[in-house]
Amino acid sequence: MLNLVVADAELQLIPEQMLDDPAIKKIAAKNHKKPSEMLLDSNYMHTSIDKYFPGRSTRMGRPDIIYIFLEVAMESILNKRGLLRIYIHTKENKIIVINPDVSLPKSYNRFTGLIEDLFRKKEIKVGGKTLLSMENEDIISFLNNTGKNTVVLSPHGKFSNPSDIINMDNINVVIGGFSEGDYVTNLYDHFNSYSIFKDELTIWSVGMEIIAQFERFIKVL
Numbered sequence: 057m058l059n060l061v062v063a064d065a066e067l068q069l070i071p072e073q074m075l076d077d078p079a080i081k082k083i084a085a086k087n088h089k090k091p092s093e094m095l096l097d098s099n100y101m102h103t104s105i106d107k108y109f110p111g112r113s114t115r116m117g118r119p120d121i122i123y124i125f126l127e128v129a130m131e132s133i134l135n136k137r138g139l140l141r142i143y144i145h146t147k148e149n150k151i152i153v154i155n156p157d158v159s160l161p162k163s164y165n166r167f168t169g170l171i172e173d174l175f176r177k178k179e180i181k182v183g184g185k186t187l188l189s190m191e192n193e194d195i196i197s198f199l200n201n202t203g204k205n206t207v208v209l210s211p212h213g214k215f216s217n218p219s220d221i222i223n224m225d226n227i228n229v230v231i232g233g234f235s236e237g238d239y240v241t242n243l244y245d246h247f248n249s250y251s252i253f254k255d256e257l258t259i260w261s262v263g264m265e266i267i268a269q270f271e272r273f274i275k276v277l
Contacts, residue, residue, distance in 0.1 A: 067095070119171060209252065
C-alpha cells in the first residue's frame with residue numbers, strides 16, 4: 057500500500073483579515089455564498105491576497121493545485137486496484153482523508169464547492185459511505201501514527217532515483233502541496249528527504265512518478 061501525503065497544502069477558507077474586502081464580498085455575492093465559507097483562490101482573488109499578504113499571492117490560495125493532483129492520481133491504475141491512499145494536509149494542520157472510491161467532480165468550480173462543504177461539515181457522505189473527511193492533526197503525529205516508513209520529497213533532499221526510494225511495500229511518501237518555496241512544517245528534522253529531479257516539478261508530476269514507480273515495484277501491471 058502506498059500512502060501519498062500532500063503536506064502544507066495551500067487549501068484554506070478566506071482568512072479573517074480579508075472577509076470585509078470589497079472585492080471578496082463581490083465574488084461572494086456573485087456566487088451566493090458567505091465570504092467566511094469560501095475557499096481562498098488566487099485565481100480570482102490575486103489582488104486581494106497581495107493587499108493583505110504582500111508577495112504571497114502566487115503561493116496562497118491554490119486549490120487548483122490539489123484539484124489537478126487528485127484528478128490525475130485518482131485515475132491511476134494503482135488507485136483503481138485499491139492500493140493507493142491519499143491524504144491532504146493543510147498548512148493549518150487539517151488532514152483530509154480521501155476515500156479511494158470517491159468520484160471527484162470533473163469541474164473545477166464543483167470541486168471547490170465540494171471542498172467548501174467539507175470545511176463546513178467536516179465529512180462528506182453519500183449513501184452512508186464517507187467519501188471525504190477532515191480532522192485536526194499535525195502532520196508529524198499523523199505520519200508517525202501510521203506505523204509506516206516515511207520519506208519526504210523535496211528539491212533540497214538527497215538526489216536519488218525513484219527506484220531507490222520506493223523499495224518497500226508499505227510507505228508514506230510526502231510531497232509539497234504548494235506552487236513554490238518550501239514546507240512550512242519542519243519535516244526535515246523527522247524524516248529523510250530526497251529529490252528525484254534537478255528542477256522543481258509540479259506536485260502532480262511528482263505524484264505520478266511515485267505512483268508509477270510503486271506500480272513497478274509491486275508488479276501491479
